[in-house]
Amino acid sequence: MKTPDCERYIEDPDANAGHLATCEECRALFGVNPNVNAPKIDVHALPLASWEGAQHRSWPVVIVAAMALFAIAAGLFGASGASATDTLAANIPTISRLQSLVVLMRQAPIMIVGVLFVVVNTLLIALLRRAPKGLSRGLDV
Amino acid sequence: MSRVTRFIIPATTLTALLALVLMLAPGFASVAAAKTASPAPASQPLLSQLSELTTIQGAAAAMTKTAVIVSMLFVWIVMAVIVTLFAGREVRYSSVEVRASALYCFALGLVALTSFVITAIVFSYLVPYIVGVPLLAALGVFAILTKVYGMISIFHAAGSVVAGSRTRAQLDRRRWFRGDLAMVIAGVVILGAIRLIPVAGTIVWSLASVFGIGTALATRFGRRDPAFLAWRPAEA
Numbered sequence: 001m002k003t004p005d006c007e008r009y010i011e012d013p014d015a016n017a018g019h020l021a022t023c024e025e026c027r028a029l030f031g032v033n034p035n036v037n038a039p040k041i042d043v044h045a046l047p048l049a050s051w052e053g054a055q056h057r058s059w060p061v062v063i064v065a066a067m068a069l070f071a072i073a074a075g076l077f078g079a080s081g082a083s084a085t086d087t088l089a090a091n092i093p094t095i096s097r098l099q100s101l102v103v104l105m106r107q108a109p110i111m112i113v114g115v116l117f118v119v120v121n122t123l124l125i126a127l128l129r130r131a132p133k134g135l136s137r138g139l140d141v
Numbered sequence: 142m143s144r145v146t147r148f149i150i151p152a153t154t155l156t157a158l159l160a161l162v163l164m165l166a167p168g169f170a171s172v173a174a175a176k177t178a179s180p181a182p183a184s185q186p187l188l189s190q191l192s193e194l195t196t197i198q199g200a201a202a203a204m205t206k207t208a209v210i211v212s213m214l215f216v217w218i219v220m221a222v223i224v225t226l227f228a229g230r231e232v233r234y235s236s237v238e239v240r241a242s243a244l245y246c247f248a249l250g251l252v253a254l255t256s257f258v259i260t261a262i263v264f265s266y267l268v269p270y271i272v273g274v275p276l277l278a279a280l281g282v283f284a285i286l287t288k289v290y291g292m293i294s295i296f297h298a299a300g301s302v303v304a305g306s307r308t309r310a311q312l313d314r315r316r317w318f319r320g321d322l323a324m325v326i327a328g329v330v331i332l333g334a335i336r337l338i339p340v341a342g343t344i345v346w347s348l349a350s351v352f353g354i355g356t357a358l359a360t361r362f363g364r365r366d367p368a369f370l371a372w373r374p375a376e377a
Contacts, residue, residue: 044309050237050301053312054229056320062222065326069215069333076208080201084212091209102277105262113262120256127249132234132360133242 207337214333221293221325229321231363235294236301236324239356247348250291250355257284290362291353296328297321298356299349303331 006026009019013030020027077084225232239246261280267273304327306312312319318327332349336342357363 046309048306048309048312050233051230052309053306053315053319054233054321056323057226058317058320058323060317061323061326062218065330066215066218066222069211069218073208073211073215076204076211080204080208082201082205082208084208087205087209088212102265102268105265108262110266113259116255117259117263120252120259124249124252124256127245127252128358130245130359132238132365133245 210336211333214329214336217292217296217333218326218329220289221296221329222322224290224293225297225321225325228363231360232290232294232297232325233321234363234365235291235356235360236297238360239294239298239352240302242359243352246352246355246359248355249359250351250353253287253354253358254351287354287357287362288350291355291357292350293325293353294356294363295349295353296325296332298328299331300324300327300329303327 003023005016005019006023009016009023009026009030020031074084077087257280261277264273264276264280267276301324304318305324306315306319317323332346335345338345
């Protein structure tokens with residue numbers, strides 16, 4: 001650089017922006033060249049990212065789907081003549097059913113269970129060490 | 142895909158399948174059923190099940206069964222809307238992950254499912270010592286949360302694959318059918334319709350559960366946190 005003004009401009013270009021108007025050499029180096037065209041990016045040609053439009057909350061779709069399912073379920077219960085509350089309550093697991101499941105589980109041979117416990121959980125930990133790949137494959141979120 | 146990953150994932154899948162088959166083998170099941178002394182329901186051949194549909198009682202039973210499935214789909218829609226409203230970005234990330242690396246998510250889901258079952262058996266041995274009860278309860282809650290979150294991610298993935306916008310112009314044209322909520326609802330409807338098919342529906346829904354558990358754990362519920370931090374000494 002030629003002068004201390006040039007050095008001051010390099011150190012803080014924003015504070016010494018007026019220096020470009022007086023120094024031809026710095027203007028050639030750091031000034032905006034109107035002949036250089038910025039790269040043209042066609043946004044519509046880029047692939048659609050998964051986050052685009054994702055925040056839109058389409059309540060009509062939600063309401064229509066929920067009401068349709070509710071109406072179908074009510075219609076089927078009505079046609080079959082079964083009580084909806086009794087039938088649904090019968091499908092919920094009860095404490096006694098869970099207790100019988102625990103009793104059933106404890107029938108397994110303890111040695112096999114112990115070996116499988118160690119092997120399967122070691123595999124699980126080994127698999128969990130891998131980082132997710134979604135971002136690195138161009139599927140932006 | 143690295144050589145190690147190519148080896149580990151099929152080996153893991155096979156091991157998990159073997160473990161599941163061992164646990165559900167007829168020998169173990171029959172011994173367990175005999176010890177619990179509860180009469181097992183007789184399995185009916187497929188043809189006799191189909192012939193039941195020709196009677197009024199059979200048709201009514203089939204309608205009741207379908208009504209229960211549709212009611213559960215309604216519950217799924219409510220849960221999916223709540224989770225997507227509060228954690229839409231996380232659900233979207235998990236959905237992207239299952240589409241980007243489906244085999245890994247399936248292997249992880251299979252291993253995790255096997256791990257849940259075996260860990261529950263191990264914890265059930267601790268039930269007489271009191272500590273087993275809270276451990277079993279915690280495992281059950283974690284498994285249910287994983288399944289629910291994972292299924293919602295699978296709904297989003299299925300909805301995006303089948304009904305998602307392919308181009309920006311297509312996205313701009315859509316007024317209502319866009320966004321995470323719409324994709325999740327589309328997924329519930331698509332997978333729910335498949336769920337109503339007698340045999341294939343159950344298989345597809347079970348596979349979706351395995352994929353869902355896998356993607357939920359693979360992405361740490363969409364938060365992308367590392368599961369295990371690697372220790373490195375500080376450099377001076």
